[in-house]
Amino acid sequence: MITVPASVTQMQLAANGEAGRAWLAKLPHLVDELRELWPIVEIGPAFEGGSVGYVAPVVLRDRSRAVLKVNLPDGETDCEPDALAVWNGQGAVRLLRSDPRRGAMLLERLEPGVSLATLPDREAAIDIACSLLRRLWVPVPSSHPFRLVTRLAQEYADAFPAKYVRAGRPFASSLLACAVDLCRRFAHDDAPRTLANRDFHLGNILAARREPWLVIDPKPLVGDPAFDAAHLIRSLLPDAIPIPGYERLVSTIAARLGLPVKRIAEWVLVRSVENALWTLATGMGDPRWDVACAAASGESFHLL
Template identity: 35%
Template sequence: MATAPIEPPQRLVSSLSSDPDSAAQEWLRALPTLVQQRLDAWELTLERVHAPGGRSSLVALVRQQDGTPAALKLPVPGAGSAQQAAALTVWDGWGAVRLLRSDDGSGALLLERLRSAVSLRSLPEAKALLEAAGTVRRLWVPPGAGHPFETVAGRTEDAAEALRTAGANVRAAAPLVDEALELRRALPAGSDEEFLLHGAFRQGKVLAGERAPWLATGPAPVVGERAYDLAALVLDRFEDVMAGSGAAAAARRRVAKLADALEVDRDRLRDWTLYRAVDTGVREVAAGDRQRGELLLEFAAWL
């Protein structure tokens, strides 16, 4: 039985307020009821709703019937909770938060409780990068026969047209956009690796745990080569790199250091990093964050 009011965090409300999708708005209105239904069905006691929380899900801190702490996650419809559940089942707590229960109808996930206020971003940059590399390495496992996950080729193909369209409005970045699109076309065909990847890996998604020092959360799982996953880590906290002296050389050293540490081909990591930097940078500009977007494009140019 709930012991506190169930109210969606303001960050979640704000992130969906501009979404014209009526399904998202309907889900938001029904969210308190959906949470209460899961609490009742799984015999959970609500401690509090986690805030500020994320932009695509509500997380509530709960206790199970035996008093064990856990976290209840309710994602926005279409946010890929089934894929998250499938990936967490494959990892079974190895390098990632452990999935305790899931519900296909609501997309709800019951997860082991981590220290949500303590992520790798709380560490100095060099130490955080080292711990992040060790964590992501654990996640790179075979996806299993008949797996349900999309491939890197499929995911990036779906994004290519959006990049081409958005890039047309950032004329100064036209050469970078052209190079990124060419890399997206060629890179998937150049690798036969088939690892289960986190898909959205960054330091902020690695939280402190009890049974292990650091565990990954919030995957957007995809199957493909490790360099695609590692590229996101190269870009993580890129502002720290750009703020220092010799930033361009430091960016290239980061690529080389991570590639060598995790036995990934340097050139392929460089190419995937350039693609992901351009793709993200152009989308940031299109979304109105021109400063961050242009910094990402400058980072890509250094590579």
């Protein structure tokens, strides 16, 4: 018997509908198969705090400790093991085994495993996160399996207008037009071929022993590093409207990462519009904060 955290069940049903329901139904069977395959002798209660995958501490037959993670295989999660393999434990959790067909990975267990979000000194946490992120922006060979940020930008440009209309034009059309224009430009980018991670935030950085902090849970792409910076910024901003300290945070992160401020602000606008439209389509939460974030970026950095 396994127990799946309520947050994971809820996210799977809201974001993936029938496919999510089917995956949840077959998860116990998948875990049984993996138990035999790898071989796992103990499975602990699943970790709380994740939202998409089934993640639990396990003990292997040789008594070593590891973590089992099972994802619903899709365009977002497919390449998680490939990114971990590229990093090979440098700044990130080590991949011990992978079974792409089952969307499963066996990972090095990080202990104590508390996340960087729990560090009381926020400035120190930001410094640690930024220096880790710089190390993780490694070049990839031309035959890599990852999605391209340029392609994603083109998909956004193509999809945003219809999603906006379907959602009932829920914010200023100037914001939507700006996001679409930026995406069209990003789609023709000559950005460097570096490994990017669309889910880099303090909650996905865990305390470890091999290195003080290591990254988990990458959603890798290849392309513009400012794409990652924008997500980190969005995750660090207070949950308040109007959003306090926006310009200062963008400037701090840009300086720590050695990236142009305006480029990051442009990606914050795009990723906020994208998230607002996703929230409206799935009914998962309130889009007002994303809209405020997009507007703050547009106004502060004269993008509109």
